[in-house]
Amino acid sequence: MTVTVRFAPSPTGHIHIGNARTALFNWLFALKNKGRFIQRFDDTDIGRSKQEYADGILYDLHWLGIFPDAVDYQSRRFDTYDAAVERLKASGRLYPCYETAEELELKRKVQLSRRLPPVYGREALKLTEAEKADLEGEGRQPHWRFLLPNFRTDPFETERTEIHWNDVVRGEETVDLGSLSDPVLVRADGTYLYTLPSVADDIDMGVSHVIRGDDHVTNTGVQIALFQALGAEPPAFGHHNLLTTTSGEGLSKRTGALSISGLRESGIEPMAIASLAVLIGTSENVSAVRTMEELAENFDPASTSKSASKFDPAELGVLNRVLLHAMPFEEAQTRLLAFGVDGERAEPFWLAVRGNLDTLADAQKWWRIVNESPEQGEQLSDEDRDFVGEAFDLLPEEPWDGSTWKTWTGQVREKTGRKGKALFMPLRLALTGLHSGPELADLLPLLGREGTLARRP
Template identity: 75%
Template sequence: MTVTVRFAPSPTGRIHIGNARTALFNWLFAMNNKGRFIQRFDDTDIARSKQEYADSILYDLHWLGIFPDVTEYQSRRFDIYDAAVERLKAARVLYACYETPEELDLRRKVRRTRGLPPVYGREALTLTPEQVAEYQADGRRPHWRFLLPNFTSDPLQPERTEVHWNDLVRGEETVDLASLSDPVLVREDGTYLYTLPSVVDDIEMGVSHVIRGDDHVTNTGVQIAIFRALDAEPPVFGHHNLLTTVSGEGLSKRSGALSIESLREDGIEPMAVASLAVLVGTSENVTAAHDLNELAGHFDPAATSKSASKFDPDELFVLNRTLMHHMSFEEARDRLMVLGISGDKAEPLWMAVRGNLDRLSDALAWWQILSDGPQEPAEFSGEDRDFLNQAFDVLPEEPWNGTVWKDWTGKIKEATGRKGKPLFMPLRLALTGRTSGPELSDLLPLMGREGTLARRP
């Protein structure tokens, strides 16, 4: 059996790091099992689904390193869902209901007052042909519910009916179908809710494993029943924990909270996002993987906690700095060229400054300091200004090599008697305009003697 997974967001907004977690869980599972990855857009909600969101989701996935084997759109597959509906109707497990939302809400309230669970009571099964004709004459159009197999002979007498599966993430799981309402599969206007197209597509596309958020656990019990009603073997299910904000709020595509797009625009590296999205809330230490192959080696769905995990954006910057500090010039070269950093000095500059960067784009500021001097000249006391004049007076002659900084500071100590911070800090401020940064021994040869003298206060 070829392992086949799918990532199936609705294109109603830009995906966030919680969505990326699901996509990455599926991608890494497929990688580790030499399987296939299907990108499926659950876009049956025609009013809210937009192609621009589908395109942005694909862009975000590619940025993360996910390249689907195939891309599908549910909005192009309605004929397949129509055929499934006819099969379910013929099997008498899909039935028409005419209640309005207000009527359903009232019935739920009545059931609660009677101490009963607020599930649908299957009243539509008792409608007479005359009542149906009357509803239709009033202009009511039916919605269609799936009859859950939670009874022996009389559907109006549901009884505890357990659906079991061995969850890839959570272990043994059980859902009691008697505790649930018969799900609506088809709306009054003939459009489909998520549940049926998802099952039909999983069957038609040969999906072997469904890995998704644990907010779908109850849905899984229902969908397993639909798989069996369509004479199909259910896939293996896995439900990972959800990510929340630091304050415990859920993430939403519509709100744009922690969207992949916003993280990318903020200069976060894709592997910082991927590493945190996958490893947070698992038994693995959250470390920055160099690439998805390395991350796959740390990925074990069963190592995921069952409780929600809080996502702290500050952790992204820690991982981002780690990736910066270890990024080779070959990896950075093209992106540095886009920033205008190129030529013979580009590589030595990168090797000098990468250990001080939060984002790759921060290298541009150091390039400008190297080329043009401090962006804002530092203010010095009279004593420090006298010291710097003495220091620049003993600047070594060219040619310069890797020892020029050591040679220069040795001469400065002899000339001024200063050492330690009182010696280094005024020099750093004069040369870079900053109190911290890369080793001056690395920067000085790039500045050259003329460029260094130009920084004399």
């Protein structure tokens, strides 16, 4: 059997790092098992779903390094869902209900006031055909509920009915169908809720493993029953813990909190996001992993904690710096072109500055400093200005290499008696305009003797 997974967001906004966690869990599971990854859009809510969001989600996934084997849209598959509905109606597993939202809410409040669980009592099953006709004559259209198999012969005598599965992430799980209301699968206006299209698609697309957030654990019991009612073997299920903000709030596509597009625009590397999104809340230490293949090699969904994980965006900055500081020129070369970094000096420049970057875009500042002029920062004191002028008189002749800085400062120290910070800081300010930055031993050959003399105060 080919392992087949799917990622099925609603295209109603930009995906955030919590959504990316689900996508990455599925992608890594497929990679590790040489399986297939299906990108499926739950866009049956025509009013809120937008193609621009679907396109944005695909772009975000590609940028992260996730490349689906197939892409599909639920809005194009209504024939499949209609056929599933007819099968359920024919088997007596889908029945019409005519209560309004207000009537259902009133029943719920009455049950709660009596300290009873607010479970739907299946009153609609008692309606005769004449009563249904009368209700429809009043203008009511039915919504359709799935009759859960939580009874023996009489649907009004429910009993504990356990659904068990070995969760890919959480281990042994159990849901009692006897404690649940029959779920609505089709609204009164004929539109579908999430459950039926999801199950019908998983059957039709041969999905073998459903890996998603643990807010769906209870849904799984219902969905397993629905798979069986449609004559299909349920897939394996896995439910990972959710990410929250540091204050414990959930992430939302609608608010745009920590969206992948926003993190990308702020200069965060895709593997920094992937490393944190996958490793946080697991038994593995959160570290910067360079490639998706490396991440997949050690990926074990069962190592995930059952409790929610608080996500601190500051951790992304740490991982980002680790990745950039170790990034080979070949990996950065094409991207550096966007910042004007090109030519025969591009590689030595990158090797000189990468250890001081927070984001790749920071390289542009250092390229400008090397090729144009120092930053307009703190001014030298008169004493330091005189010292730098004296030091510039001692500049060695070319050719220059990585040892030139040591040779030069050694001569300056011998001539002026300055050492340590008193020697190095005025030279750094004169050459770069900044108090900190890449090793001047690496920058000096890039500046060259002529470029260095041009910075003489």
